[in-house]
Amino acid sequence: MSDLAHDPGTTPHLEVEHHEEHESTGIENRKLGMWVFLSSEFLFFGALISNYLLYSNRGGYEGVYPAQVYDIPFTSVSSFVLLMSSLTMVLAHNALTRNDQNGARTWLFATAALGSVFLGGQVFEFTTFVVEHGLTLSTNPAASAFYVLTGFHGTHVAIGVIMLLSLWGISRRRGGLSEKQGLNVELVGLYWHFVDIIWIVIFTVVYLISSSP
């Protein structure tokens, strides 16, 4: 089923096994496109993080501020979960390069599961903020900025989970992933790690630094 069979004496990687269309760059078009897309996403998230920083310390608005109600221990666990999902993602990619289809499938599912746990945590956090602290999207500009930033990040995670489950479903139905689908795993992996590094920044800047005394 798989086209990823290789000489067991070597340690090939998907990058060198693909035979996709190449431009003069020598890089698969879709892969280069994904890197360019991710680079542009920095501007998107940068705007949202800046927006939050702009309003998080600005007084004069009524209602509770997000930094007053953060549950740092809870968010730390969520951050750890998302960080470990990057490990499972890279293990899925690594398993595929070794033509270990079962391993790749297992790690893909584990990544989707950890992503879902992170999303569940975010839903719980938002619910707690709204119900217990009265912090809604319209409470003040800081609250709006917080929900828009973390909400958009959560949306990215949700899209990643859908893509991971799609790959897992294809692999399960067909008994493995083909060479072409192997590139998809790499692209989804890049997207997933990007979502992780954005959270690394959000966790530090939005949660830890902005709620410091």
Place this chain on the structure above:
Amino acid sequence: MSTAEHRPHPTPRQYWMIAAFLAAVTAAEVAMYYIDQELELEFLNVAILLVLSAVKFMVVVGWFMHIRFEKPMISRFFTAGFALACGLYLVVLSAMGVVALRG
């Protein structure tokens, strides 16, 4: 082909070790948060947290996203996007007085 493409990718065992390192740095970040609650380190706390965050960022990009093993063009694209965003928003936040306020 660049030198980077000839570097061997990490093994699963090495990936686990990298993840353990990332978990330790995250623990250090959270510890810094609580230390700051007690000692009010202010700027020092911000500086340490940003450095720890940057370390995690670079490790994930370098090893998990394999940018160390890719062609230099990819690295340039990614670095340019990141630098552009950082530069742009630092200017904006400075103009609005936010960066100075936190410093």
